[in-house]
Amino acid sequence: MRNFSVYNPTRLHFGSGQLSRLSEEIPPGSRVFALHGGAGILQSGLWEEVQRSLPDVSLSRFGAVEANPQYDTLLRAVSQASKERCDFILSIGGDALIHAGKFLAAALCHPGAPLQLLCGAPIRAALPLGCVLSLPLGSALGNTQGLVSHAERQQKLPFASPLLHPRFAILDTRPHLDWPARQLAQATVEAFDHALSHYLPATPADPLQARYAESLLLTLIETGPAAQANPDAEDARASLLWCVLQTRQGPLGYGMPRDRSARLIGQQLGALYHLTAAQSLALILPALLGEYREIRRDRLLQYAERVWQLRDGSAAQRMDDAIAATAELFGRLGLATRLSEHGLDAEVVPEVLAQLQRHGLVGAGDQSELDLDLCERVLLRAL
Numbered sequence: 001m002r003n004f005s006v007y008n009p010t011r012l013h014f015g016s017g018q019l020s021r022l023s024e025e026i027p028p029g030s031r032v033f034a035l036h037g038g039a040g041i042l043q044s045g046l047w048e049e050v051q052r053s054l055p056d057v058s059l060s061r062f063g064a065v066e067a068n069p070q071y072d073t074l075l076r077a078v079s080q081a082s083k084e085r086c087d088f089i090l091s092i093g094g095d096a097l098i099h100a101g102k103f104l105a106a107a108l109c110h111p112g113a114p115l116q117l118l119c120g121a122p123i124r125a126a127l128p129l130g131c132v133l134s135l136p137l138g139s140a141l142g143n144t145q146g147l148v149s150h151a152e153r154q155q156k157l158p159f160a161s162p163l164l165h166p167r168f169a170i171l172d173t174r175p176h177l178d179w180p181a182r183q184l185a186q187a188t189v190e191a192f193d194h195a196l197s198h199y200l201p202a203t204p205a206d207p208l209q210a211r212y213a214e215s216l217l218l219t220l221i222e223t224g225p226a227a228q229a230n231p232d233a234e235d236a237r238a239s240l241l242w243c244v245l246q247t248r249q250g251p252l253g254y255g256m257p258r259d260r261s262a263r264l265i266g267q268q269l270g271a272l273y274h275l276t277a278a279q280s281l282a283l284i285l286p287a288l289l290g291e292y293r294e295i296r297r298d299r300l301l302q303y304a305e306r307v308w309q310l311r312d313g314s315a316a317q318r319m320d321d322a323i324a325a326t327a328e329l330f331g332r333l334g335l336a337t338r339l340s341e342h343g344l345d346a347e348v349v350p351e352v353l354a355q356l357q358r359h360g361l362v363g364a365g366d367q368s369e370l371d372l373d374l375c376e377r378v379l380l381r382a383l
Helices: 018-025 046-053 071-083 095-107 114-119 181-199 207-229 234-249 261-273 277-291 297-306 315-332 348-358 372-381
Strands: 011-015 031-035 058-062 088-093 129-133 145-150 155-160 168-172
Touching: 011 018, 011 234, 018 046, 018 129, 018 168, 031 071, 031 095, 046 058, 046 088, 058 071, 071 095, 071 114, 071 145, 088 095, 095 114, 095 129, 095 145, 095 155, 114 155, 155 261, 181 207, 181 234, 181 261, 181 277, 181 297, 181 315, 207 234, 207 297, 207 315, 261 277, 261 348, 261 372, 277 315, 277 372, 297 315, 348 372
Parallel strands: 011 168, 031 058, 031 088, 088 129, 129 168
Antiparallel strands: 145 155
């Protein structure tokens, strides 16, 4: 295990009825600018509850943020928030809205063009940011980074600053709030990738972290389908949501390397073909595991035994069965595991490879074996 230091100033309110804590977190008299995606928070009653929880603030909203936040869309949000002289950003949603909120928090304090923030300009000031997680996704909560898609450049552009830590996050687990089955499924797949990305490069010197990852994977296998099948069962949903947050916010990655190969390839697929992160990962992760049968053999065998309880048969058969079980889980959750199921064919391969090269991502990631040959084999396997 490597040395590590931990700092996360974000206060988390988790559980039933926690939305009422909003009034404790946002000062009276604030001019709050709320960001959300579609009409789900209006239909579920979540927006009405937010309004009731903040009787002493000026509250406006912008409701057009995409699953991959687009720069042009966020420029419109910056313009509206600037005209309304907002001084507090509230993101309502999952990672996409947190990324969008971070961008607005920085852009509204930046003296130059907002695009400069995506091209390396330092962030010297930012508005306070709070989050209401209406989606069970939140890896952006515990870090200072953001990611915005730029359509013209066909890129997801990063930005970062210690000033972008959210002040607080609220995850209210009540059944009537915004938890569509599709979003629960996508949260499960993304969390599965997060856990595996730390599990695969772990060594025998990291037994606690390996066991922790296995416990998260087992919980996702159990609670993901259960929460999707019974969206009104608060206990199952709360267990899933807490597990999802643990894969992103907990100690899983402390002192550990991370293999981001699936996510890096998936990000290029998402940018080119408008797939969500979970849709891309459901395609790439089983194919990547297939290519890892040699270079991560010992870990895959441990994954087969401890996570999928596969102890009979040859080593090759156990690895194949574990990979098949992973793909079958994603399929049960309603996500495609083949590019052809999205109407994509072999033409995507050179496009994705070109994107990886163009953005300098080959060989990126901690202990990554990501190279063009591997990427090509993974994409062909995913067809």
